[in-house]
Amino acid sequence: MATPGPKGPFSENWLVEAILVTILCCLPFGVVGIIFAAQVNSKQLAGDMEGAEKARREAAKWTKIGFWVGLGWVILVCLFYFVIGFAALGFGAASMD
Amino acid sequence: MNRRILRITIVTIAAGTILLLYFFVEPKNGNLPKCFFHQLTGVFCPGCGVQRSFHALLHGRMVPAMNYNLLFVLLLPLLIYFVLAFAWGKKYETSSFIYKPIFSYSILIVVLSFWLLRNIPFMPFSWLAP
Numbered sequence: 001m002a003t004p005g006p007k008g009p010f011s012e013n014w015l016v017e018a019i020l021v022t023i024l025c026c027l028p029f030g031v032v033g034i035i036f037a038a039q040v041n042s043k044q045l046a047g048d049m050e051g052a053e054k055a056r057r058e059a060a061k062w063t064k065i066g067f068w069v070g071l072g073w074v075i076l077v078c079l080f081y082f083v084i085g086f087a088a089l090g091f092g093a094a095s096m097d
Numbered sequence: 098m099n100r101r102i103l104r105i106t107i108v109t110i111a112a113g114t115i116l117l118l119y120f121f122v123e124p125k126n127g128n129l130p131k132c133f134f135h136q137l138t139g140v141f142c143p144g145c146g147v148q149r150s151f152h153a154l155l156h157g158r159m160v161p162a163m164n165y166n167l168l169f170v171l172l173l174p175l176l177i178y179f180v181l182a183f184a185w186g187k188k189y190e191t192s193s194f195i196y197k198p199i200f201s202y203s204i205l206i207v208v209l210s211f212w213l214l215r216n217i218p219f220m221p222f223s224w225l226a227p
Binding site: 016025027045070074077078 | 172182
C-alpha cells in the first residue's frame with residue numbers, strides 16, 4: 001500500500017542551479033527552472049513520485065537551456081568586441097599613413 | 098579527494114578571473130555584455146543590473162549596488178554559500194532547506210514579484226529598476 005509522504009532520498013531538485021542561472025545569467029529561462037524545481041519536492045511530499053521526476057527533468061532542461069544561452073550570449077558579445085577592437089586597430093593604423 | 102581539489106581549483110580560477118575582470122572593467126564605457134532578454138524585449142529581467150551591481154560592490158559602493166539590483170545584493174550570502182558548497186562538493190542532506198517546498202516557493206515568489214515590480218515605471222517601484 002502506497003502511503004503519501006517523503007519516501008527514500010530526495011532527488012536532486014535543480015533549485016540551486018536554477019537560482020544561479022536566473023540571477024547570474026540574466027535570463028528568464030532560469031525562472032522557468034525555479035518553477036519546476038519548486039514543484040519537485042512538493043510533489044514528492046504529496047507522494048507523486050512520477051510527477052516529481054517529471055518536474056525534475058523539466059527543471060534540469062530549462063536550467064541548462066538558460067545556462068548555455070547565457071554563456072553563448074556572453075561569448076558572442078566578447079567575440080564582437082574582439083572584432084571591433086581589431087577593426088579599430090586597423091583603422092588606427094590606416095589613419096597613421 | 099582529487100575531484101574536490103579539481104573543483105576548488107576551477108572555482109578559484111574562475112572566481113579570480115571574474116573578480117579581476119570586474120574590478121578593472123568600467124561599466125560606464127559600455128564594455129559589459131548587455132542582457133539578452135532586455136535587448137530583445139525592452140523589459141528588465143530579474144538579473145538585469147547584476148554586472149553593474151557586482152562592479153559597484155567590488156568598489157565598496159553599497160548603495161549604488163543596491164540601486165542596480167537589490168535582489169542580487171540581498172541574495173548574495175546565499176549565492177556565495179551555494180558556490181562554496183559546489184566547490185567543496187557538498188552533498189545536501191535530505192533534510193536540507195533547499196529541499197523544503199517553503200524555501201523553493203519563497204524564492205519563486207520573491208523572484209517573480211521582483212521581476213514584476215521593477216518594471217512598473219514610476220516611484221517607488223522604478224527604484225528597483227537597474
